Amino acid sequence: MKKNEILFLQGNEVCARAAMYAGVSFYAGYPITPSTEIAEVLAELMPAEGKAFMQMEDEISSICAIIGASLTGNKVMTATSGPGFSLMQEAIGYGHMAEIPCVIVNVQRGGPSTGMPTSASQADVMQTRWGTHGDHSVIALTASNHEDIFAMTVEAFNFSELYRMPVVLLLDEVIAHMREGLTIPEPGELPIIERLNTSVPEDSDYHPYFAREDGRLPMSEFGGIHRYNVTGLAHDMWGFPSNDPEVANTLIHHLVNKVENYKHDIARYKTTNMDDADIVLISYGCSARSAKQTMSNLRQRGLRVGMIELQTLWPFPDDIIYDLCRDARYVVVAEMNMGQVLHQVKEAVSNPDRVFLANRVDGALINPEDIENVVNLLRGKGK
Amino acid sequence: MKKKLKFNRDWCKGCGICVEFCPKNVLELDDELKIYAPRSGDCIFCKMCELRCPDIAIQIIETQEESDEEK
Amino acid sequence: MAVTDYLREQFMPHIWCPGCGHGIVLNSLVRAVEQIGLEKNDVVMVSGIGCSARMAGYLDFHTMHTLHGRALAFATGAKMGNPRLKVIVPMGDGDALAIGGNHFIHAARRNMDLTAIVMNNNIYGMTGGQFSPATPKNRYATTAPYGTIDEPFDVVKVATAAGASFVARSTTYHVNELIKLIREGIEHPGFSVIEILDQCPTYYGRKNLSGSAVDMLKHFKENSVKIGKGTGAPGEIEIGVFVKEVRPEYCDKYESLVKEVQGGKK
CATH class of the missing domain: 3.40.50.920 (Rossmann fold)
Known part of the structure; x- marks a missing residue:
């Protein structure tokens, strides 16, 4: 691509290119209107850069696969629309509970149920907030034009790494399918937040769920030097299940406060x-x-x-x-x-x-x- | 080096699988339903009790001790 | 290494009931890993939900205890995300075949190098003894007080039909063979399924008057035959390796695809 070249793109294509810009290294998804073009574009771009693209058997396996791949050290994304987003809710809750960075794009369409697959809607705002069972806070971003789709996609990856959690990018059928001109930012033009890996040395007691003083939770990838447990059960700072009310209380407050305390930054x-x-x-x-x-x-x-x-x-x-x-x-x-x-x-x-x-x-x-x-x-x- | 049966009483749940399938009838459950080996001298160290134990409460270990009597 | 070196001993004794076959599977799995000589840092265990899924928490690997039925989906991402790792997926019969049935057949179809260990005790244990897709017909469960009318899945046939490149069956009685089969499954470069008939004395045993754990192991002993040596009598358990074929593995295929794309061939 030439420097500062203006491309005439569909919103979904912008989202896919922005994901590449942010460093996505694993994508799993399932075709669904009106988000499918994101997968189609990534299916072409990712192998060419040695990144992993998978088409899964459904949306449930797609979100589960990206969480698995995030734990083995990847920046990950899936994209879907209404019905698929509904199917993903249980695993999104898992991502929150286990604090796994991942980006979920929901290109909204008319609902409920199959609704109006090719029509515009913005009716998933509350589902994005309250779609899972249990208490936790969420981060959801949206955009109204292609420059912003690019920026917010990158921001979604950044927030997911910074706060170690799933982040939802809520697009809609209109901007996803609309075409307009976009100058793709040069590398380095937009800030990229990389995963924070723990500095705890080998054979030392690493706590995957113990926040640093600045609030960030450093990670250690599966296959790395620290072996630990990840679970959707209430867990202690080692990731082991716990029935201790004090542990559960601290955990739930943490899952809410880690977002709400930074809402001005977000x-x-x-x-x-x-x-x-x-x-x-x-x-x-x-x-x-x-x-x-x-x-x-x-x-x-x-x-x-x-x-x-x-x-x-x-x-x-x-x-x-x-x-x-x-x-x-x-x-x-x-x-x-x-x-x-x-x-x-x-x-x-x-x-x-x-x-x-x-x-x-x-x-x-x-x-x-x-x-x-x-x-x-x-x-x-x-x- | 002598082989020896070693039991972990804290992990044993007293299911009796080891007792039933021991080919030499070495093992029993005690009054608290924990594994012990009243006939350890008959043990041929075939490891079937160790491998079938659902509680990983049995190990055959090698020891320097002269006696292979069980605790 | 000693068997206990693979355990997170601080959590032992485990939560499983006295005589539960899951402990025997855990015991055999650890020995298989030891025989292969895998480094603990190279092993990822991904489990779902159920009694069987609690296995992950007891093992000193990289462990992910995920959602009911979804273990293979998480495992697929973990493996594809770092194909160097050995990924082992312990599952229950309900976990693998009911809620996780779709992921099971598609993982088999894909032939990614994952080892699926299906601990088939014919019942949902953790929720208290409801019938599963592997409960034989006319057996009793808390949700089948008059006996089941459902036909069960045959795990081996499902896995074979769906394209698994290694399919084996054993029981918790046949521990030496079990260790060997798990070892073969882990070493096999493709999707491996090892079905292990496994006793649940607490729920399946009590509901079906199958007796104690000991009685259930005796049943496995008396009714198992090597593949092809049976008479075809009902209730006969064929054990051994049903499928073992080396077929192109998914991550390898993807790597080749990447090379072709980058080399401009596609």
């Missing part, structure tokens, strides 16, 4: 025209593209409309939303579901009665007029 968002905004649009993913257009249409009509685009959905940046929306007369959340981020925004702001939903759940992309109509209604200027 928060990725963009603000536009917020300085004087008294109407705030909050959106993400494909909906943010329409919201941006709504903002500019309304600004042209003299309305003081600002916008927050979320790239980190989980942990939800509630205090940032609180601060940014403090002076807003209205907050309108634009999303393609029945109000999943709306719910979070209502919880975050000081005046939840002023938070409204502009949505669409019919599979067609929400358009600027859909959002504009809601703003007009709020201003008593309904059509």
Whole structure:
């Protein structure tokens, strides 16, 4: 590739190329619309660079295989969509409990069940947060354009290594299948966080679940000098199962705090025209593209409309939303579901009665007029 | 070097497999249902008890001691 | 090395019931690994969920205790992620054939160098004695109080049909042969399945009036025949090596593919 060459790519292809940029060395997946192109691109790129690509028998085995490969020292990823993401939930919980870095891309489509496989939706936000059983925190990122898909894919790998956990990249059918131009970043242009391997020497007592002072948990790969146990059971700092209430209590608090305590470091968002905004649009993913257009249409009509685009959905940046929306007369959340981020925004702001939903759940992309109509209604200027 | 039967009473769960399949009838379970060898002199060290023990509580070891009497 | 050198002795005695065959399998497995002379750092053990799966915790290898039925899927990733490692997968009959049935047949089809040890005690032990896909017809279980009407899987036939390149069966009575078969399975360069008929005196034994662990071992002794030496009578247990063929191994094939792609041949 020539330096700074602009490529005309599909969103899924961008995600695959970004994974390569981040250093993915093992991918396992199962075909499912609308994520399949990620696997197709990696099937071509990975062998050419000596990296392992596998097509598995289902999504369950795909997520299990990447966790296994992560433990033998690889940066790993799988990609799927709604039904596959549902199948993966048990193993995602395992990844959280066992604290294994891995990246799961969910290209959202209409649901529930088989739903609308080729249509747009953003209805997996809450599943991403609460899809597994039990308590733990999650990290989920999203993007609304190809430059951001690239950056957030790399960031997903970085967060998974930094916090030693599964990270979900929530894309949607529109941006995944949309084509636009992208300049692929040069190597070194985006920071890459590599796995932190333990400095504990051989024949010394290594604790795979004992955090350093900075909160990071150094790893030792299977096949390396430290033999230890990994389990989905509640476990002590050696990884051995434990029924001790104190051990379980510490573990659950750790699984939550290791994310929640760093939520400002994890928060990725963009603000536009917020300085004087008294109407705030909050959106993400494909909906943010329409919201941006709504903002500019309304600004042209003299309305003081600002916008927050979320790239980190989980942990939800509630205090940032609180601060940014403090002076807003209205907050309108634009999303393609029945109000999943709306719910979070209502919880975050000081005046939840002023938070409204502009949505669409019919599979067609929400358009600027859909959002504009809601703003007009709020201003008593309904059509 | 003499061979000797060694038992781990803490690991033995008293299932009796070793007793039943010992070809020389060397072994018994004691009053607390733990393995012991009242007829250790008959032992031919065939290792069948060691290999069949589900609790890894039996080992045939080599020892320098003169006596091969069991504890 | 002594057998105990492969154990995490701090967790012994293990959780298995008195007379449980899983302990005999553990015993044989360790001896097979010792005979081959594998370094502990080169062995990865991946287990699922169930009584059998607890084996991983007792062994001083790199051990991964995963999800019910999914051990082979985790193991596939671990092996592909570092093909140098020896990956051993102990499974129960429910673990391998019911919830894990799909992974089992696809692992066999792929012929990746994994060693699947199916500890078949014909019952779900950990949950308290429900019938499994390996429970023979008309036997009793807590979920089959009137006897099962289900037909059981034959592990050897399933593994063979799905393409496993090494398939063997033994019992916990035949320990010398068992050690040899596990050793052969680990050394075989492809997907190996060793079915081990294994006694669960606590649940299967009690529900089916099979007696104690000793009685169940006697049953294995009296009803087992070498492959091809039997009469075909019902209840006869054929033991030995059913399949042993060297076929291209998955990680090797992938390595060749990479070389071809990088050399511009594909």
